[in-house]
Amino acid sequence: MSLDPDAIRRVARLARIRVPEVDIPRLQADLNGILGWIEMLNEVDVDGVEPLAGGTTLALRLRADVVTDGGMPEAVLANAPDRAGEFFAVPKVVE
C-alpha cells in the first residue's frame, strides 16, 4: 500500500491540518515509509486467530447509574478561547 499526493491532501483535510503543497512530497515519503514498516505485520500468519481490538483480553467494567459529576460550568469553560455567558462561542456554523 502506498499513498499518492491526493491521499495525503485528503488525510490532512479530514484531520483539519493545513499542509502547504511544498511539504507534500516529504510527507508522502515519510508516511509511505511508516506504512511499509507496519506492513511487515502482514507476514504474520493469523489464520484462525480472532481479531483483537485492544491490548488486553479484559471485558469492559461498567459503573452504576448515579450522578457523580458535572455542575461546574466555570471549570468546563475555563480553557474556552471564546464564550458567551455560560455557552462556548465559536465562529458561526451554518447548515
Added chain:
Amino acid sequence: MTYAIEGSTGPWEVVVGLEVHAQVISKSKLFSGAATAFGAEPNAQVSFVDAAFPGMLPVPNAECVAQAVRTGLGLNAKINLVSRFDRKNYFYADLPSGYQISQYEKPIVGSGAIEIELADGSTKSIGVTRLHLEQDAGKSLHDQDPTKSYIDLNRAGVALMEIVSEPDIHSPDEAGAYVRKLRSIMRYLGTCDGNMEEGSLRADVNVSVRKPGEAFRTRCEIKNVNSVRFVMQAVEAEATRQIEVWESGGTVRQETRLFDSARGTTRPMRSKEDAHDYRYFPDPDLPPLVLDKAWVNELGKKLPELPDAKRARFMAEHGLSAYDAAVLVAERANADFFEATAHRRDAKQAANWITGDLFATLNRTGRTIEQSPVSAENLGKLLDLIADDTISGKIAKDVFAVMAETGEAPDAIVEARGWRQVKDSGAIDAAVAAIVAANPDKVAEYRGGKEKMFGFFVGQVMKAMAGKGNPALVNEAVRRHLSP
C-alpha cells in the same frame, strides 16, 4: 392495497428505511457521571469526559446497557453478548472530542421485528436490522449572534439508541405507524420517553423509488426529522421529488437532505464532501462489552406486558374490538386507566366512555390522562350508577360533564343536584296523567293512528321530570295512559 405514486410514466413504488435515534432514560450519561435531566443551565451538566479534556477516560453506564438490552428484547431481537464500541470521526463544533463513540461492526442488538397496525386494520411486520448504543452530541444555537454559534454540551454524551429498520416500509402511513409503534414499545419498557418536542426521538429517513418489480434505485437520507407527521410528509415529498428527477431524464444522486416543514419539501444539506468519511475504528479506551447470558435472561423476565400482548389480552379477556384495544394500548397510561375503570364492570362500556367522552375532554383541554380531572375510580363509580339504575345513560352524560369540570365524585354530584332517577311509579303516573290531560288533541291524534305522537308524550313527561324519569318506566306508563 399497495401504495404507489402515479408519475407521467406510470406508478412508482416507494421504499423507506428509518434510523431512529432514541434518547435512553438514565440518570447519568453513557460514559460519564454527569446528569441527563432536560432544561438545565448551559454547560451545567458537563463532566471533563463530555468536554473531551485530555486524558479523561470513558466508563460505561450499566443502566444504559440494560436499557438497550430491554429495548432489544422488546423488539424481539437477538442480543449480542459480545459487542464493541467504535469511534466515528468527524469535526463539528458541538462534538469536542472530534469523534462520537458508537457501535459500528458489532452492535449490542442484532436483527428483530415489530408489528405495525395500519389504518385499514391490517398488520405488517417491519424488520429491525440492528440497535446500537452511541453518544449524543452537544447542542448548537445559531440564532443568538450574527457571527457566532453558541455551544451547550449538556446533551453531549447522553446515551442514544440508534434503531435501524430494514427497507420494509412502503408508504408514508407505514412510516408513521412504525415510528408510533417503536415509540409505544419504548415507553412501555421505560427505555425512552419518546418526547419528540424535547428531541428524545428523532428519525433519519432513507427514501428511494422504483418501478414495480425493479431492484432498489439510489436513495437519499433526510436527516433529523422530529415528528411523526413530518416523517410522513418527508417520505411523500422526497419520493415525489425523486420521481420528477427520474421522469425528466435525470439521475437521483445519493445525498443527505433536510426536510423543510414550512415548505413541505426537502433540500440538500450544505455539508462538505468528506462528511461521510467517518474512518471508524475500535475505541482503544473501551474493551469489548461482554454480557452475562443469565443477566440478560433476568432482564427479559422483568419486562412489562408490551402493547401487542396487551391488545390481544384486552380482546380475549374483555371482549374489546381490535380497534378499541389498539387505541387503548397505544399508551400504557391509557391501558392502565382502562383496566382500573373496567375492573369487575362492563369492559366494553368502560372502553366506550374512555375512548369517547374522556379522550374528547382531554383533547379539548390539552391534558394527558395523568392530568385527567376524572379519575379511573370515579369513572368506574359512574358506570356503577348506570348499572344499578341510579341514573339513566342520558343523565350520566351530564354527570360526566360536571366531573370533567370539577373533578367531583359522581355519587356526590347526583345527590347534590337531585339527579337520582325517579323509579317511583306513582310519581311517574302523576306526571304522565298531567301531560295526557293537558294535550287532549294530541291524545286523539295518537289514538287515531298517528303513532309518532308517542315520542312527543315521552319527551314531555321527561321534560316535566327534569330528565330524571326512569326511561323504561316512563315508556311503560305513557303506553298505559294512551291506550284507549
